[in-house]
Amino acid sequence: MDELSYASCPECGEHAVAVPPRxxxxxxxxxxxTHASDGTALCPVVAAEGYRPAEPVTHLNGPGVVLVIRGREATR
Known part of the structure; x- marks a missing residue:
C-alpha cells in the first residue's frame, strides 16, 4: 500500500497492518x-469452515476517489 491507501478491520474499523498476529x-x-494497536488477529467472522479472522478492507483515498475494496489490495 502507498500513502494514498490504508487497511482496516471490517468488523471494528481499527487500522490493520500486514503483519502476522503475535x-x-x-x-x-x-x-x-493484525490490528495495528495490539498485534491481535483481525476480528473473527463466520465462514463455511467455522470462525476465522476477517479479511482487511483496503481504502483508497485521493483526489475524487472514494473506493473501498474488500480482501485484496487494489491495483492502479
Missing part, C-alpha cells in the same frame, strides 16, 4: 493481518 495458537494457516 500470539496466534490456532491450527492451520497463520493470518497475515
Amino acid at each position: 500470539n496466534w495458537i490456532a491450527p492451520g494457516e497463520v493470518p497475515g493481518w
